[in-house]
Amino acid sequence: MAVAIHGITLSKSFRHFQVLKEISVKIDAGECYALFGPNGAGKTTLLRIFATLHRPSAGRFEIMGLDGKQDRVKVREAIYLIGHGSYLYDDLSVKENIQFAIGIRGWNPSDLEIKKALDQVGIGRFAHLRSRYLSAGMKKRLSIAKALLIRPKVLLLDEGYASLDERGTAMMNDCIRGFTQQGAAVLMTSHERAKTAEVAHRVGVLNRSALTEITVKEMLEADALF
Amino acid sequence: MPFFKVIRWIIWKDLLSEYRNRENISSMFFFALNVIFIFSFSFSLDPDTIKEIMPGVIWVAFGFTAIIGLGKSFLVEVNNDCMEYFQTLPIPKGAIYLGKFLGNFFFMMSVEIVLYPLFILFFNLNISENLIPLFLISIVATVGLSALGTLFSALTVQIRAREVMFPILLLPLSVPIFIGAVEATRGALSGDPLSLYQHWIELLAVFDIIFVVVSFWVFEFILDY
Numbered sequence: 001m002a003v004a005i006h007g008i009t010l011s012k013s014f015r016h017f018q019v020l021k022e023i024s025v026k027i028d029a030g031e032c033y034a035l036f037g038p039n040g041a042g043k044t045t046l047l048r049i050f051a052t053l054h055r056p057s058a059g060r061f062e063i064m065g066l067d068g069k070q071d072r073v074k075v076r077e078a079i080y081l082i083g084h085g086s087y088l089y090d091d092l093s094v095k096e097n098i099q100f101a102i103g104i105r106g107w108n109p110s111d112l113e114i115k116k117a118l119d120q121v122g123i124g125r126f127a128h129l130r131s132r133y134l135s136a137g138m139k140k141r142l143s144i145a146k147a148l149l150i151r152p153k154v155l156l157l158d159e160g161y162a163s164l165d166e167r168g169t170a171m172m173n174d175c176i177r178g179f180t181q182q183g184a185a186v187l188m189t190s191h192e193r194a195k196t197a198e199v200a201h202r203v204g205v206l207n208r209s210a211l212t213e214i215t216v217k218e219m220l221e222a223d224a225l226f
Numbered sequence: 227m228p229f230f231k232v233i234r235w236i237i238w239k240d241l242l243s244e245y246r247n248r249e250n251i252s253s254m255f256f257f258a259l260n261v262i263f264i265f266s267f268s269f270s271l272d273p274d275t276i277k278e279i280m281p282g283v284i285w286v287a288f289g290f291t292a293i294i295g296l297g298k299s300f301l302v303e304v305n306n307d308c309m310e311y312f313q314t315l316p317i318p319k320g321a322i323y324l325g326k327f328l329g330n331f332f333f334m335m336s337v338e339i340v341l342y343p344l345f346i347l348f349f350n351l352n353i354s355e356n357l358i359p360l361f362l363i364s365i366v367a368t369v370g371l372s373a374l375g376t377l378f379s380a381l382t383v384q385i386r387a388r389e390v391m392f393p394i395l396l397l398p399l400s401v402p403i404f405i406g407a408v409e410a411t412r413g414a415l416s417g418d419p420l421s422l423y424q425h426w427i428e429l430l431a432v433f434d435i436i437f438v439v440v441s442f443w444v445f446e447f448i449l450d451y
Contacts, residue, residue: 076314085307085311087310088308092243104231
């Protein structure tokens with residue numbers, strides 16, 4: 001299996017505060033890697049480095065074999081980040097937000113494709129509602145719908161279950177399984193061990209600037225991860 | 227071509243959002259209306275005085291309109307972290323700048339077109355013979371203002387003191403635009419032949435090219451890290 005995400009001795013400091021220290025990680029295509037860790041451990045920072053939003057202070061990374069610094073445009077073609085922000089425009093409808101987000105990437109999905117994606121995440125009937133009226137959970141579902149249409153080779157999911165109800169969580173896991181079955185790599189941060197165990201192939205615990213790898217079984221059986 | 231598609235999508239999004247909330251255009255319009263109203267009561271309306279002060283009054287109103295409107299132009303992009311989405315896109319970032327700039331130019335021109343009849347109404351201004359030169363001056367000056375305003379809006383949108391920083395950055399650099407616009411407008415309102423103030427319009431056009439090209443180039447660095 002090809003390596004989709006390869007972090008090589010990545011370090012990141014904000015001024016004098018070191019968040020990540022020589023983190024190395026390899027995630028294969030078709031694999032879901034779950035990242036656990038206490039608040040402030042640097043999970044989001046690591047995701048944002050792979051999303052090309054932060055430059056590492058030291059070390060380097062590759063996405064689908066492309067250098068994260070040299071081939072940034074091609075790396076960005078491969079990745080999609082579902083972060084803490086919804087990336088939505090309040091005065092555009094759900095459908096218009098999708099048209100814009102996908103259209104600006106150079107591809108115009110058909111109405112049928114948009115409807116199918118929205119139905120899959122359970123917000124099909126809100127297609128014409130302005131996004132300012134959406135709840136946080138619905139916004140998260142809309143982000144997943146965008147990812148379904150973009151079909152990234154690498155999906156970066158920052159606290160993917162946040163704001164989702166039980167059905168939403170199940171739907172999220174179905175989508176993650178769909179992505180990995182299609183050969184995409186998923187790197188997700190999470191605090192939900194049981195839900196994550198349903199989809200994760202490998203688990204990493206990020207604590208005190210260092211990454212420790214454990215199995216899914218160890219994650220479930222441990223009294224406390226950190 | 228993806229480059230032009232990006233520009234088209236940004237303009238589509240900005241126009242549609244503005245059409246629905248009318249936040250930017252209405253604040254620009256009412257601020258300018260206020261300026262016109264105050265000036266109309268501050269000066270005597272005899273033709274000589276009007277000819278003397280009108281270029282200044284027009285460009286003070288348009289200048290403040292630019293500060294009010296352009297300063298907010300990137301606010302909508304930070305509300306739901308949309309700037310972050312732009313940063314992760316595999317597209318030329320300059321295209322985003324051009325889309326925002328063209329949207330802002332359209333908003334500014336819309337307000338200016340609505341304001342000209344109000345200048346006629348409040349100052350007994352006769353511009354029927356000078357409409358085309360005035361329109362031309364408005365276009366070239368507004369291109370420069372929009373180019374600079376869009377860039378500085380992007381630069382200042384993430385900082386806490388953006389409302390202070392935006393005019394501090396915009397006004398000094400837009401001095402050549404205001405000088406050129408006021409001088410050319412004076413010529414047009416006086417009924418001078420175009421050849422007498424054409425050099426001011428050409429100066430504005432040169433600054434337009436400089437500001438658009440430099441801003442387009444700098445924007446890539448603003449957005450990419």
